[in-house]
Each structure stands twice: as structure tokens, then as C-alpha cells.
Amino acid sequence: MSAVGANTSPAIGQVHVLADSEKELPVPKRQRLGIAVVSELDSLKASSATKRDRKRQSRKQKQLEKLPEPCSSDDVLWKDIVSVLGGEAIDAAIEDGKDVQAPLVLQEEVELEVKILGSNGDGIAVPVDSKQPWAVVVPLTLPGERVRARIYRHARLHSFGDLVEVVEPSSSLRDMSRVQCKYFGSCGGCQYQMLSYESQLEFKREVVVKAYQNYCTAILEENMPEILATAPSPLQYGYRTKLTPHFDGPSKSVRKGSRKPTTEQPDWLQIGFNRIGTRKVLDIEECPIATSVINAQIAPMRESIIQNSHTYNKGVSLLLRDSLDTSVDESVDRLSDAFNKHICVTEPKSTVREKIGEWVFEYNAGSFFQNNNSVLPPLTDYVRNAIFPPSSTAPSTLTHLVDTYCGAGLFAIVLSPHFEKVAGIELSQDSIRYATHNAKLNHISEDKISFRAGNAGEIFAVVQDFPRDNTAVLIDPPRKGCDEFFIKQLLEFGPKTVVYVSCNVHTQARDVARIVEEGRYRLESVKGFDLFPQTAHVESVAVLRRVD
Known part of the structure; x- marks a missing residue:
């Protein structure tokens, strides 16, 4: 407030009572508009701005404290943060109210030690000589490295930083001569080009291991099979078809x-x-x-x-x-x-027309179809061998296959020679049309294979004629996985074998936990497949058998 306003004007809403010493004084001149009045308005605006800032800060604090959606990318990252900082340190920080008080300054450059490679492909690091538990997520960094990063955003118990310099590179992991793309380091498409392909596959196996540790606790104590080695892609470059x-x-x-x-x-x-x-x-x-x-x-x-x-x-x-x-x-x-x-x-x-081994498929160019067809023959072979183990001496009783989320019919068609009857189920009529066309394209009779439009509320109603003791069900859902109602219907249908192919191992692990928690199924195996070399992405196949 100006000096004039401070001396002559009470705050708005107050009454100024004249003292005796003031009664003899001449009446003060009316203030000119734009001096004291505006000054008071400015004060009110400043006060309102302060309130808005406080509300904004309060909203920001609530957002920071809010737990991420289970199995979301934020939740997967949070699990990695917990593994680096430790549960006890995190609990203590939350209790002391330090979980949203970043010890780092935005735009500050800090030196960090990279502890792990996160499931999303970024390094999870901690500040050198930091006394407060705090993690920093830095892309393009590897375990064991010392790096310098510029902080650009804070979150709960962690910050995000841009890589400025690799101070001490990992001699066993990093080799920049492997990089084949001039945009690597700037483009967000690839994360692993500096790694050997063997290291990429091992890191992807660790992603699958962590996913089941984090989201499939129902079977961790017992009957948890060893996570198998990640299956490689025949092509590591030049593979993407879209x-x-x-x-x-x-x-x-x-x-x-x-x-x-x-x-x-x-x-x-x-x-x-x-x-x-x-x-x-x-x-x-x-x-x-x-x-x-x-x-x-x-x-x-x-x-x-x-x-x-x-x-x-x-x-x-x-x-x-x-x-x-x-x-x-x-x-x-x-x-x-x-x-x-x-x-x-x-x-x-x-x-679009594509050839997978000896099979030919056509589908709408804008629809979903796997983007690395070089790995699809080994993937479908693995699924076939999972349903019919080559090591088994007893004749298989599985004669029927149900391919849910069948899309253009990839698994249903490729696996059809091994079953008497195959049914593909889809909610999309366009997918049903292409899948039916693809069956004819590959000379498979309508007596053997059919594609049926399922209703989300009664997905297995269209295959009630399939004998459950002789039926295998294949699940290949979108990234969000299966909802609880789908799993309820699956358990009610009760097939002999379930093969779950997933593009999101975290939602797969969650869904597998739901399937096995009642004890009606056991998890037999889990194996990753590398459909996207040079990236952090890994697909996974889980095989479950009914317990009789």
C-alpha cells in the first residue's frame, strides 16, 4: 500500500473513529482515483493471488501424496523407487512429512549413482552423499554408473532429471559403438541401443520377475515357477512393420x-x-x-x-x-x-497382407497386429508346445481351443491344425470379418474353425458347446489386461488349460494372481518374448493348468 493510502485510508470494511486530536484537523481531500484506492485493490489482488497459490500448492501436495493407479506406469515406477530406497526409509520419510519435500532444486545439476534399471527402461539413481532418502529417474543410464543430471520435475520421494553427462560409465554394460541410430539419446523410441543384446534380454527377464514379485503375491510363497529366459527376436534392427x-x-x-x-x-x-x-x-x-x-x-x-x-x-x-x-x-x-x-x-x-511362416493374414491397416512378424513363428510355436508339451508321454486330451481377444485370428488359425475345433471370440465385428476371411485365405474349413462375436457380459456363452475338460483357452488382451468380470466368467467356464499372452506383464501378473487365488489353477510357467529389441518393452506368456 502507498504511503498516502496507509496514512489516510482504513482497510475496507473498517470504521475509522476520529480521536479528539483529529477533530480540529481539516477534512482531508478525497483521494484521487488511481492512487490509494488502486493500492488497496492491489493489496486485495495480492491477497487473492496468495490464496490461489496456497490452493494450488495444496492441490499439488494432494496429487503428490495420491497413490498411483495399480499396474499403471506410475505404479510400476513407484515399486522401483521403493526397491531402491527401502520400505523402512520410505515409511519414516512419510511419517516425518518429507516424502514430498524434495532436497533438490529444479534446474539444478546433481551427481548421482545409478542403482537399478527400472522396468520402464530408465535408470533409478540416488544423489551422491545424500542424507535424505530420495531417488532420481534418469533415462539412458545404467546400473553402477555415476552420472550428472539436471532436475526438471519433482514427485513423491523422487525427481526426474535429464542426463547431462555420464561421469563414470559402466564398462561391462555401456558400449556406444553399438548404437545404430543418429537420433538415439534424443528420440523417446529406444532405450537400450548401447547394451549388448544378451544384456537386453536379461534386463527384460528381470522386468518379468519384478512384475510377478509386485503383483502376483498370491502365489509367491509356494508354487511360483522360475521365470524362464526371454526369447530373442530373430531381427534386432529392421523388424518394425509399423x-x-x-x-x-x-x-x-x-x-x-x-x-x-x-x-x-x-x-x-x-x-x-x-x-x-x-x-x-x-x-x-x-x-x-x-x-x-x-x-x-x-x-x-x-x-x-x-x-x-x-x-x-x-x-x-x-x-x-x-x-x-x-x-x-x-x-x-x-x-x-x-x-x-x-x-x-x-x-x-x-x-494389409502379412505372411507369418506359411500362413497369410489380411487386416485393416489401422487396426492392431503385432509389429514384429519375425518373432511370431517362435511365439506361436511356444504357445503350441505349452498347450501340448513335447516331453509329455501321455496322449493329450485337449481337442478344442478358444481364442479370446482373437483379433484377425493369428493364434486361432496358426494353432488350428492341432485341434478338432477352434473358436475365436471378439467384440469387434470388423475383426470377426477379417478373421473369417483369413481362415478361408488359409483353406481352413468352417467345420473346424469359427469366429464368433462375443458379448462382454457373456464372453463364453458362445462356446458352451465346447467340452471344458478338453478345451484350452488363449487370452491375449490389450495393455489394461482382463477385468474382474472376465476372469469370473473364465473360472466359471473352467477350461483345462489357460495360456495368457500379454503385452503388459504387470497387468498379466495381477490377473494371474486372480486366477490362481482360489486354488483351481496353478501357474506352470512364465516366459518373456522380445518383440521390440532396443526398447524396454517385453511381452510375456503365462501357462496355467486346472487343478483336478
Whole structure:
């Protein structure tokens, strides 16, 4: 408040009672608008701003203290934080109210010791000589390394930092000569290019181990099988059959300005993938983990976008998908060069054709299908051998297969020669249409295989004619896993064998715990599969047998 306002004006809402010494004084002049009054308003605004800041800080504190959704990426990270800091230290920090009081300053550079490689692919480190339990998540770092990182965000009992320098690299793990991508370290797509492939597979096995330790406690005390070694991908580079680069739209000022066709890339236009730890797009011209057909299409795709950049007002997600040429008749010899010619599909509503071993599949380009077909033959072989163990001397009684979440029919079709009857169940009518077409494409009779539209409330109602004692069920759900109602229906159906294929081992471990907790099933084996080399992602297959 100004000096004038402080001397002549009471606070708003107060009454100023004149003292005797003031009664003889002349009446003070009315304050000019814009001096004292505005000063008082400024004081009120400042007070309101302070209240808003306090509320904002309170909301932020509640968000920090809020526990993450179980099995979410934040929850998986939290489990890693607990393993590094220790449960007792964390409990003490929470009790003392220090769990949200970061000992580090934003934008500060700190030296750290990396303790573990987290399940999400980032190093989990602790500050050197820190007296307060606190972790820092730093991408592209490895266990045993000493690094320098710049802190950019705080969370509960941990912060996030950008890697500035590897002060002491791990001589046994890090070898930058292995890196084959010029964008590695900036692009958020790959995390492990500096590792040997053997190390990548072992780290992925550890992810599966930790997932079952964290989310499948129901069977940890007994009957927990050893987690098997991660199955490698035949291709470690050039394997990805689908890329989805994108770009953001221009700013408002650019949209309002004069824009004309150009052959020069505008400053605002960045076409590629997100930078590590941000939502900003990194401009890319190639991707070594994608197939050669996709890489050949990136340059003309970029050129077309640049030439038409003046027409874009919003961001766009793009599609590049490796496909056999669907214009070639399906009756052509499947070993011929004509049939095996590859093209790149960019229209989401187009049909893609893919060959998996001796099998051929067609599906909508925008729909889900595994992006590394080099590993699909060993994956489907493993599932077949899990259902029918080669070491078993007794004849199998399994004659029927139910493939839930069947999609375009991959597992149902590939495994069909080993069963009398196969049923694929899907909620999507479009997937049912393609799966039925693929069965005909592979000359499988309708008497043997059928694809049925299931209702989420009665998923197994369409296979009540299948004998449960002779039936195996295959589950291949999306990342969120199975809901409790699905598992309830599965247990009521009661198949002899369950094979659970998952793209999210954490939700798989949670679901397996639900399946075995009543004692009706036992977990026989768990094995990871590397569908995405150079990344932290791992798929997993769990095999369960009914206890009779």
C-alpha cells in the first residue's frame, strides 16, 4: 500500500473513529482515483493471488501424496523407487512429512549413482552423499554408473532429471559403438541401443520377475515357477512393420499469417516422434528399427507434408505399414517373388497382407497386429508346445481351443491344425470379418474353425458347446489386461488349460494372481518374448493348468 493510502485510508470494511486530536484537523481531500484506492485493490489482488497459490500448492501436495493407479506406469515406477530406497526409509520419510519435500532444486545439476534399471527402461539413481532418502529417474543410464543430471520435475520421494553427462560409465554394460541410430539419446523410441543384446534380454527377464514379485503375491510363497529366459527376436534392427510418426499444428500467429506452398521445411514443422521425457516432436528422417520398406517411404512422405504444410492447421498422426502387395491375387504361388513383394501402406482404412511362416493374414491397416512378424513363428510355436508339451508321454486330451481377444485370428488359425475345433471370440465385428476371411485365405474349413462375436457380459456363452475338460483357452488382451468380470466368467467356464499372452506383464501378473487365488489353477510357467529389441518393452506368456 502507498504511503498516502496507509496514512489516510482504513482497510475496507473498517470504521475509522476520529480521536479528539483529529477533530480540529481539516477534512482531508478525497483521494484521487488511481492512487490509494488502486493500492488497496492491489493489496486485495495480492491477497487473492496468495490464496490461489496456497490452493494450488495444496492441490499439488494432494496429487503428490495420491497413490498411483495399480499396474499403471506410475505404479510400476513407484515399486522401483521403493526397491531402491527401502520400505523402512520410505515409511519414516512419510511419517516425518518429507516424502514430498524434495532436497533438490529444479534446474539444478546433481551427481548421482545409478542403482537399478527400472522396468520402464530408465535408470533409478540416488544423489551422491545424500542424507535424505530420495531417488532420481534418469533415462539412458545404467546400473553402477555415476552420472550428472539436471532436475526438471519433482514427485513423491523422487525427481526426474535429464542426463547431462555420464561421469563414470559402466564398462561391462555401456558400449556406444553399438548404437545404430543418429537420433538415439534424443528420440523417446529406444532405450537400450548401447547394451549388448544378451544384456537386453536379461534386463527384460528381470522386468518379468519384478512384475510377478509386485503383483502376483498370491502365489509367491509356494508354487511360483522360475521365470524362464526371454526369447530373442530373430531381427534386432529392421523388424518394425509399423510406424506412426506425427507432427504438431502451427501456432496461432503462423495460422493467421500468409502461408504459401513451399519446398522448404517451415520452422514450426517437426515430423517424427516425441523427444525423451517431453511431448515435443523430434524431426526424424529414418528409423533403423523399422523395415527397409518403411524407411524408403519416410522421405517422400516428408516431402509431401512439407509441400502441403500451408494447408495444415492442426497436428496429424501418420501411418506407415509394411505389407505384401494386396493387388497380387491370393492364388499366386506364395513362394513367388510377385506374392512376396513388399509395399508401404499409408492409408489407415486400407487392407494389409502379412505372411507369418506359411500362413497369410489380411487386416485393416489401422487396426492392431503385432509389429514384429519375425518373432511370431517362435511365439506361436511356444504357445503350441505349452498347450501340448513335447516331453509329455501321455496322449493329450485337449481337442478344442478358444481364442479370446482373437483379433484377425493369428493364434486361432496358426494353432488350428492341432485341434478338432477352434473358436475365436471378439467384440469387434470388423475383426470377426477379417478373421473369417483369413481362415478361408488359409483353406481352413468352417467345420473346424469359427469366429464368433462375443458379448462382454457373456464372453463364453458362445462356446458352451465346447467340452471344458478338453478345451484350452488363449487370452491375449490389450495393455489394461482382463477385468474382474472376465476372469469370473473364465473360472466359471473352467477350461483345462489357460495360456495368457500379454503385452503388459504387470497387468498379466495381477490377473494371474486372480486366477490362481482360489486354488483351481496353478501357474506352470512364465516366459518373456522380445518383440521390440532396443526398447524396454517385453511381452510375456503365462501357462496355467486346472487343478483336478
